[in-house]
Amino acid sequence: MIRFERVSFAYRPGVPVLADVDLDVEQGEFVAIAGPNGGGKTTLLRLVLGLERPSFGNVRVFGVPAGRRDRSRRIGYLAQRAAAGGEAPVTVRELVSAGRLAPSGLVGPLRRPDRELVDAAIARMGLTERAGVPLHTLSGGLRQRAFIAKALACEPTLLVLDEPTTGVDVASQESLAGLLEELRAELGVTILYVSHEFGAVEHVVERLVLVRGGVVFDGPPGDLPALWHDPSHDHSHEH
Structure with a gap:
C-alpha cells in the first residue's frame, strides 16, 4: 500500500x-x-x-x-492538534458530515447514503447520543473520537493519525x-x-x-x- x-x-x-x-x-x-x-x-x-x-x-x-x-x-487524515482544538461552533454531526463532502463532491445537503455513512461513523466512535452536541463542549478524548469519525466518513482505505493523543x-x-x-x-x-x-x-x-x-x-x-x-x-x- x-x-x-x-x-x-x-x-x-x-x-x-x-x-x-x-x-x-x-x-x-x-x-x-x-x-x-x-x-x-x-x-x-x-x-x-x-x-x-x-x-x-x-x-x-x-x-x-x-x-x-x-x-x-481514499486517505482519512487526522491532522496534528486537530482534536486538541475543536473550538469551531459546530456539532459533532456537522463535523463528521464534512468528511463526506470531498468524496461525494457535494456542496449542499448530503444525500441519504452519505447521511447513513455519517451516522455509521459516529456510531462506531460511540458518539451517537452526542451527535447534536456542540463540539467545543466535549472532553479532549471525545473530540478526538469526533475527528476520527470525520476521517472515517470518507470510507478510507488508509487512516493516518498525526499525534492523535495530544492533550x-x-x-x-x-x-x-x-x-x-x-x-x-x-x-x-x-x-x-x-x-x-x-x-x-x-x-x-x-x-x-x-x-x-x-x-x-x-x-x-x-x-x-x-x-x-x-x-x-x-x-x-x-x-
Missing part, C-alpha cells in the same frame, strides 16, 4: 531531514511511527500524503506516486487504541499512527517504525531496545 524507495528529503539544501529511507507498509497493517521531535516522522507523513515531494527517491501510495488522486482508494488523558488514549484495532480487524483499514510516544497503542500495533533522520528501527514494539522505553531518556535534542 505504501512504498518508500531510497527516499531522502530536505527543506533546505544540505540539511537533510530524512536520508535513504526504504519502507513498505502492507494493506491491513497497524503501524506506529514514532521518534523524537524534529526526527522526521511528520515529514515522512507529509510525503505519504503527497504534501511534500522527495528530494531523492520515490514514494508510492496505492501503487501510484503519492499525491495522485484515486477515487477508488488527551491516558484512559482516552487506551480507549482509542482499542477502537483503532477494531477498525483494522473489522474493516481492513490500514492505519498509520504517528506520535512522539507510542505507549497507548503498544499492545495493539504489530509494528513500530522509529524515525530519527531515517528509519533506525522497524519491527515489533517488544523488540525495541530498552533505552527507548525509558521515559527519563530525552530524545528531543538528538539529531
